[in-house]
Amino acid sequence: MRRKTFDEVMEEAGVTAKWVNRGIALGEVRGEERGIVRGEERGIIRGKANAVITVLFARFQSVPKTIQDSIKSYTDLIALDSLLEAAATCENIKDFRQNLVR
Numbered sequence: 001m002r003r004k005t006f007d008e009v010m011e012e013a014g015v016t017a018k019w020v021n022r023g024i025a026l027g028e029v030r031g032e033e034r035g036i037v038r039g040e041e042r043g044i045i046r047g048k049a050n051a052v053i054t055v056l057f058a059r060f061q062s063v064p065k066t067i068q069d070s071i072k073s074y075t076d077l078i079a080l081d082s083l084l085e086a087a088a089t090c091e092n093i094k095d096f097r098q099n100l101v102r
Helices: 006-012 017-060 065-072 078-089 091-098
Strands: none
Touching: 017 065, 017 078, 017 091, 065 091
């Protein structure tokens, strides 16, 4: 007995190439949308981290690279909001450093 091709099996199941192609297209659109959302989230996080660093530079004229790198490693917006508030209110860089999670 001859083995059926993929197209034959799909045709028997009532699935045509048109529907398969529509499914593929829909999957591509959803994948692109997810990618756009993830890119936007990363951009917001990067912008917030840069804001924290900018405030520290404005207040103290110098920010150690280790602190900058630590700030840039954050991925949680709530934590970055807390760091931004700390950057705006801390007495000095040493006090700010205490807000960083190790």
